[in-house]
Amino acid sequence: MVKVVVPVKEEILRAAERRKAVGMDEGIAQFLAELIDLGFEYRLQQLYQRFEDGKISLEYFANELGLGVRDLYAALERRGLATSNIGARPSETDNGQQITPI
């Protein structure tokens, strides 16, 4: 796992300190890691919506997320999401085929 220094909001820091105060030291790293994961997923979902709407391209999407195109392609595949945004969205099809929600 990569270790980096990340500036965090005061309220997140307080939440981490509260955990430490009640003896949950070991859980702090996991708590922060989960927050980062959630933030990444939220950002990916936001950008995918813009990509689906045709407002941004795949490469622009990757740049905004800080990934290379190939890594984004893999990330979308892992989530069962189409890597092309031309054609009808799954929710618009008659057969009710659904994509895996992020």
Added chain:
Amino acid sequence: MVLTVVLDAGPLIAACKFETQGRLVVDHLLLSGCRIVIAPSVEEEVAVLGAGYPDGVVAGERIAQGDIQVMPVANRRWARHLAAYALGDGEKDSIELCGQVEGVQALVTDDYLAFVAAIRLDLEAWMLPDLVVKLAKRGSLTIRVAAAILETVRPRYRAGVIEYSLVQLVEGKHGESSGTG
């Protein structure tokens, strides 16, 4: 007769990743008389940054062998036209290449914004399935192989795209010949 196309990153990744009838899609395309040209920025994204993926290695090998040609963007004729679109460098460069490489038939992209930008510049734009159908209609790819390729790449497309191409293939069946596969 050679069919020259410029591929952006999405179709290149797909072509180097998906395999049908024991052969990668990119090799079906190359063996069918398709000349694939890409921009250096697309090479960077797919074969350099993507070197950790098997398809990135495949792309790198085809480039090293000269089967896929990397051509620099000599001038940015449409820089101002494309500036406000939320496109990446690879997509912009691929569009520019279409205007400067001799004999390019089309930009092959599966990206809506790149597709629209290219069409608005009066360029021919195809999706990867369109390229497969064009090769089948020319007789350089059999209908059977073309249909198999379309089914193989289906997961990456939204509804309607592959169905449309399969209908086009049936329409072009009269032209079926002894192409690759």
